[in-house]
Amino acid sequence: MASRYDRAITVFSPDGHLFQVEYAQEAVKKGSTAVGIRGTNIVVLGVEKKSVAKLQDERTVRKICALDDHVCMAFAGLTADARVVINRARVECQSHKLTVEDPVTVEYITRFIATLKQKYTQSNGRRPFGISALIVGFDDDGISRLYQTDPSGTYHAWKANAIGRNAKTVREFLEKNYTEDAIASDSEAIKLAIKALLEVVQSGGKNIELAIIRRNQPLKMFSAKEVELYVTEIEKEKEEAEKKKSKKSV
Amino acid sequence: MAATFFGEVVKAPCREEEEEEEEEGRRETPEDREVRQQLARKREVRLLRRQTKTSLEVALLEKYPCSKFIIAIGNNAVAFLSSFVMNSGVWEEVGCAKLWNEWCRTTDTTHLSSTEAFCVFYHLKSNPSVFLCQCSCYVAEDQQYQWLEKVFGSCPRKNMQITILTCRHVTDYKTSESTGSLPSPFLKALKTQNFKDSACCPLLEQPNIVHDLPAAVLSYCQVWKIPAILYLCYTDVMKLDLITVEAFKPILSTRSLKGLVKNIPQSTEILKKLMTTNEIQSNIYT
Numbered sequence: 001m002a003s004r005y006d007r008a009i010t011v012f013s014p015d016g017h018l019f020q021v022e023y024a025q026e027a028v029k030k031g032s033t034a035v036g037i038r039g040t041n042i043v044v045l046g047v048e049k050k051s052v053a054k055l056q057d058e059r060t061v062r063k064i065c066a067l068d069d070h071v072c073m074a075f076a077g078l079t080a081d082a083r084v085v086i087n088r089a090r091v092e093c094q095s096h097k098l099t100v101e102d103p104v105t106v107e108y109i110t111r112f113i114a115t116l117k118q119k120y121t122q123s124n125g126r127r128p129f130g131i132s133a134l135i136v137g138f139d140d141d142g143i144s145r146l147y148q149t150d151p152s153g154t155y156h157a158w159k160a161n162a163i164g165r166n167a168k169t170v171r172e173f174l175e176k177n178y179t180e181d182a183i184a185s186d187s188e189a190i191k192l193a194i195k196a197l198l199e200v201v202q203s204g205g206k207n208i209e210l211a212i213i214r215r216n217q218p219l220k221m222f223s224a225k226e227v228e229l230y231v232t233e234i235e236k237e238k239e240e241a242e243k244k245k246s247k248k249s250v
Numbered sequence: 251m252a253a254t255f256f257g258e259v260v261k262a263p264c265r266e267e268e269e270e271e272e273e274e275g276r277r278e279t280p281e282d283r284e285v286r287q288q289l290a291r292k293r294e295v296r297l298l299r300r301q302t303k304t305s306l307e308v309a310l311l312e313k314y315p316c317s318k319f320i321i322a323i324g325n326n327a328v329a330f331l332s333s334f335v336m337n338s339g340v341w342e343e344v345g346c347a348k349l350w351n352e353w354c355r356t357t358d359t360t361h362l363s364s365t366e367a368f369c370v371f372y373h374l375k376s377n378p379s380v381f382l383c384q385c386s387c388y389v390a391e392d393q394q395y396q397w398l399e400k401v402f403g404s405c406p407r408k409n410m411q412i413t414i415l416t417c418r419h420v421t422d423y424k425t426s427e428s429t430g431s432l433p434s435p436f437l438k439a440l441k442t443q444n445f446k447d448s449a450c451c452p453l454l455e456q457p458n459i460v461h462d463l464p465a466a467v468l469s470y471c472q473v474w475k476i477p478a479i480l481y482l483c484y485t486d487v488m489k490l491d492l493i494t495v496e497a498f499k500p501i502l503s504t505r506s507l508k509g510l511v512k513n514i515p516q517s518t519e520i521l522k523k524l525m526t527t528n529e530i531q532s533n534i535y536t
Contacts, residue, residue: 025430026421029486030535050536063536079536165486166493168433202492202525 010124020128021121024077024151027130031076033164034063035174035196036134038146039189043136045074045211046193048164048201064211066219068093071106071137072211076164077151078130085129089113106137106145110155118153128152132163138215160192166200173199186214187230194230205231295349295389295396306345309403310371310381314344316410317379320506323463325490326483327415328384330498333521338512341372341382347397353388369397380510385463394466402470408444412471412478413506415498416464420484424458435485435497440468445477450500454482479506492525 006019013019032048047063066072067089075082092112096104104112113133121128128151135147148163149155160178162170173196183189194208201207208231210222254260278286297306306313322331347369368386373379389397420434439449440460454460460468464480471478481501485494496518502511511517 022428022430026486027535032536061533061536075536077535079533082536166491169493200493202522 008124009121009127018121018152021152024128024130025132028077028132028151028163029165029167031078031131031164032063033162033166033170033197033200034074034076034134035160035162035170035193036074036136036146036148036158037160037174037178037183037189037193037196038136038144038158039183039186040144041215042186042189043138043144043146043213044189044193045072045134045136046197047074047209048197049207049209051207064209064221067109067135068097068103068137069218070103070139070213071109071135072213072219073133073135074163074211075131075133076167077132081129082131082133085113085116085131085133088116103140105139106135106147107139107157110135110147110149114149114153114155116153117149117151121151121153134161134163137213142215144215160196162196169200170196186212191230191234194227195234198231198234292350293390293393295347295393295400297345297347297400299345300343306400309399310345310401311406311410312403314373314381315379316381316407318411318413318506319381319383320413320510321383321385321415321464321467323385323414323416325386326417326485326488326494327498328386329490329521329524330415330495331382331384333495333524334499334502334514334517335382335507335510336372337517337520338510340375342375344371344373344381346370347385347400349387349389349393349397351388351390351393353390371401374510389463389466391462394463397463398466398470402474406474406476408474408476410476411445411506412467412476413501414464414467414478414480415483415501416480417483417485417488417494418461419488420486422458423484429486432484435483435487435494437497437500438482438484439479440482441479442468442472442475442477444471444475445479447479447505449479449481450504451481490525492521495521 006023009018009020032050034045034047037044045064050061050063052058052061063076064072064074065086067086071093073086073089075085089109089112093104093109096102096108113135117129120126130151132148132150135149136145138144146158146161147155148158148161160174162174177192177195181188182192190210190212193210194205197208198204205228206224208227210227212220212222214220297310298304299306311319320331320335322328349369368384369389370384372382372384420429420432423429423432425432437451438454438458439451440454441449459465460480460482464482468478468480481498483494483497485491485497487494501507502514
């Protein structure tokens with residue numbers, strides 16, 4: 001039945017599905033995992049780094065991009081679609097700043113991106129954007145924000161979320177481990193993001209890229225060494241927890 | 251017969267089988283025959299002995315007695331058996347199946363390297379009646395029967411147990427729920443009438459069906475009354491993926507694999523290492 005109603009985006013199926021939008025969500029699952037965590041004083045974005053070809057310049061393969069000084073996003077899905085969306089969002093951020101003399105709020109730019117995506121689910125001759133995005137940042141009121149958009153054009157605020165390949169596994173891990181203690185300090189929030197990614201990333205710390213925004217500070221991308229430091233700390237804590245467990249059982 | 255606008259009389263297409271038409275249609279020229287034979291030779295499934303690389307004269311399971319046969323089809327199933335089963339014992343290669351079809355990445359049919367052959371058969375040194383097959387290549391519809399004949403033979407024994415492991419994309423799973431809410435990856439089982447043990451996961455519900463080589467093996471076992479079970483993992487990541495491979499873990503506790511798996515934590519480490527030698531992803535998706 002799907003095949004009769006899935007050729008054009010502007011056609012509903014009898015049971016109310018927009019198949020092209022649902023297929024676009026499958027395209028998102030082909031991208032590598034991205035996780036976003038909202039802490040009290042920090043927002044963290046972690047992504048599984050794509051393996052680059054030998055002759056490819058690593059710097060041009062980025063999943064985390066700044067949209068403005070105080071907002072950044074990570075995406076999963078079609079690379080080219082992401083580039084288009086990011087460019088439009090960046091222009092909108094500056095246009096907003098020039099027009100109303102205030103930087104965008106995270107919610108505003110998320111709504112802009114979501115509206116853009118929704119437009120493409122309602123025009124003929126166009127297909128939906130095949131990306132989901134995690135948008136993080138701090139507003140002027142100093143509160144941290146995390147939003148997620150998907151190809152259908154919906155957006156929601158989250159405390160922590162994951163998109164891309166194996167996102168379900170990461171989300172289940174976050175549901176179990178996102179506690180007030182876990183995000184009490186900046187380093188704890190960062191460790192939670194790394195731990196969540198390690199659940200699904202095939203080869204450990206060297207395939208993880210991390211970015212944070214602290215209140216009133218610009219986006220900071222972690223170097224591979226800094227990520228490794230956190231990974232070693234996590235592994236140490238794991239070992240100590242296991243030692244304690246075995247001591248208790250003895 | 252029909253008359254066209256221009257007054258010519260043409261033969262109207264007719265599905266009725268006429269005597270003369272049949273003969274004319276069936277008469278193939280020598281060239282057609284040659285092409286057909288060449289194609290058949292190209293697509294032949296050959297089962298080769300390991301050391302000598304000569305063809306096996308009889309079917310694999312007619313030559314060797316078999317009590318248990320585990321077949322992994324697809325890269326995730328193969329990775330599961332490699333890390334959990336093949337590392338827990340000493341397995342000896344007894345042969346490999348070489349075949350070519352349009353899915354193969356090479357056009358050279360006579361010199362397939364061992365990486366392309368990818369349908370390798372092993373048996374356990376400590377118990378040579380336990381067989382394992384790692385099949386990473388696609389076996390086309392016209393080749394499946396040949397594969398079955400060369401492996402099982404024309405009159406297979408009934409006292410063996412077959413276990414098949416394979417993967418399928420979750421979008422092929424027909425259900426009234428939306429695929430977004432499915433707990434993928436998840437395991438479903440399908441067994442033949444003679445398989446009396448219980449499966450370690452729910453059975454595959456209608457209207458879902460099994461495809462390709464796993465379906466061919468299962469049908470063959472059902473016809474020949476051989477106890478067989480297929481474990482099908484529905485996943486949304488078809489390439490080699492840690493979470494998908496780990497979804498096969500419940501099978502380790504079943505009778506099919508009992509005694510063949512020793513060190514699970516070590517196997518998990520080996521699996522992680524397998525994942526690191528992964529191919530460069532395409533640039534379309536990030």
